[in-house]
Amino acid sequence: MNYMFRSAIAWLGTLALLASSAISSAAPGGIGHGFPPSLAQLEQAAALTAAFNEGPRTADLYPTGLPYQLLYFPPSGEQNNTGGTDTTFYVAPGTRLYVPVFFNDNSNPVIGDFPPAGDRAALLYYMFSPQQIGVEYATITVDGQELTLTAPYFVQVEATSPLPTGASLYQAAAAILTPFSKGTHTVGISLRATGAALNVPPFDLIFGGLFEFSATYTVIVR
Numbered sequence: 001m002n003y004m005f006r007s008a009i010a011w012l013g014t015l016a017l018l019a020s021s022a023i024s025s026a027a028p029g030g031i032g033h034g035f036p037p038s039l040a041q042l043e044q045a046a047a048l049t050a051a052f053n054e055g056p057r058t059a060d061l062y063p064t065g066l067p068y069q070l071l072y073f074p075p076s077g078e079q080n081n082t083g084g085t086d087t088t089f090y091v092a093p094g095t096r097l098y099v100p101v102f103f104n105d106n107s108n109p110v111i112g113d114f115p116p117a118g119d120r121a122a123l124l125y126y127m128f129s130p131q132q133i134g135v136e137y138a139t140i141t142v143d144g145q146e147l148t149l150t151a152p153y154f155v156q157v158e159a160t161s162p163l164p165t166g167a168s169l170y171q172a173a174a175a176i177l178t179p180f181s182k183g184t185h186t187v188g189i190s191l192r193a194t195g196a197a198l199n200v201p202p203f204d205l206i207f208g209g210l211f212e213f214s215a216t217y218t219v220i221v222r
Contacts, residue, residue: 155174
């Protein structure tokens with residue numbers, strides 16, 4: 001079970017999401033202008049950010065080697081790696097954004113029948129089947145334009161060392177977005193899942209078979 005599900009137990013709700021950019025709806029990450037990332041790029045970004053997303057997410061632990069700006073939830077009231085507070089991010093023109101809308105792992109307690117490594121068909125069944133997590137939608141809305149993340153945006157990677165939760169497998173639904181224009185942009189993210197696995201103990205007491213989440217980010221390009 002991922003870090004954000006652990007937070008959900010504490011305050012009754014959360015899988016994990018983040019977001020950003022200007023939209024079209026073609027290939028994976030087809031938001032913006034001419035940068036449709038491959039599955040391999042999404043897997044690489046997930047692998048580089050897994051430990052950070054599942055840890056305390058303090059600015060000093062921000063992942064090195066990531067060629068995009070990650071949007072994430074820092075500890076409440078603290079600065080993120082761009083110098084913004086909480087969910088306000090400052091980026092330079094030309095910055096691409098990596099936006100995990102959902103993340104999950106195989107730490108205990110495991111939700112549903114977690115898929116084995118390397119089995120993409122099992123991963124997609126796990127995410128979308130009403131018998132498992134049952135994702136109905138995961139969306140990114142940038143300045144009023146919405147993208148729904150479908151199967152090509154969902155990946156699973158093996159951790160090279162145990163994650164902070166003790167997990168060895170990490171899942172993410174994410175997009176890699178092309179740069180914003182200068183100025184202030186509002187990014188909304190949301191997820192709804194209604195799978196039967198969310199209505200099995202101990203998750204029945206937390207979700208009762210329904211999980212919904214939304215949040216807003218501010219991205220300032222200057």
